[in-house]
Amino acid sequence: MSRTATSTFERHRRAVRAGYGLRRKHTATADDVWELYAPRGGRAVVCGSPEQVDEWLAQQPAPQDDPRWLAWCECVTERADHVRDTMLHGIENPWGPEGLAAAERATLALLPNVKAFLHLDHRRTVEDIASYLGEVFRRRFGGRWVNQPHQDVWGVGYGPVVVLDVIDMPIEAHMLVLEAVIERCGRSWAQTWALCEKPAAYTSAAQAFGIGEWA
Structure with missing residues (x-):
């Protein structure tokens, strides 16, 4: 498994454990944009680069x-x-x-x-x-x-x-x-x-x- 795939897997795992869904946004640019969203209603709570998502997740308390x-x-x-x-x-x-x-x-x-x-x-x-x-x-x-x-x-x-x-x-x-x-x-x-x-x-x-x- 590549390093990128492992990083993506870990990001998904951390998002789920924090109680959120994670999806990649399709944009007109080549930027890698991810969105964390609430399971109920699908409201986005964070939208940004993988690094921004990782930083936000790191600040959340363990469940x-x-x-x-x-x-x-x-x-x-x-x-x-x-x-x-x-x-x-x-x-x-x-x-x-x-x-x-x-x-x-x-x-x-x-x-x-x-x-x-x-x-x-x-x-x-x-x-x-x-x-x-x-x-x-x-x-x-x-x-x-x-x-x-x-x-x-x-x-x-x-x-x-x-x-x-x-x-x-x-x-x-x-x-x-x-x-x-x-x-x-x-x-x-x-x-x-x-x-x-x-x-x-x-x-x-x-x-x-x-x-x-x-x-």
């Missing part, structure tokens, strides 16, 4: 060290407990299948459609539910929260997922909330729980839907 992400993580337990205390009254085990089922029913009542899910007025609600979801799976199956920037729902620069010890694919908490809102069957999260209890089945299902690696 797991991003202060915005660390601040989000500090409140995970508080948000999850808020769901337990306000949405799961009378549930004997809020951190298991019974709690998941009750939380999904409550979520469907609060978020009647995708528009409601995306509405900024409901952002705190979605964040609370996503935190609860991730914590349920993390506490039962073991794992950790990981910043996966391309899972950014709100355009805030970070995307929370839970990487479990028992499976090779992440629990994308916000996407699980959205999936429940779209399907409205009331069983989406229970099905994910069942798959996590059978890791091979979960991995096969995730690969079938084209879910990529978290790292």
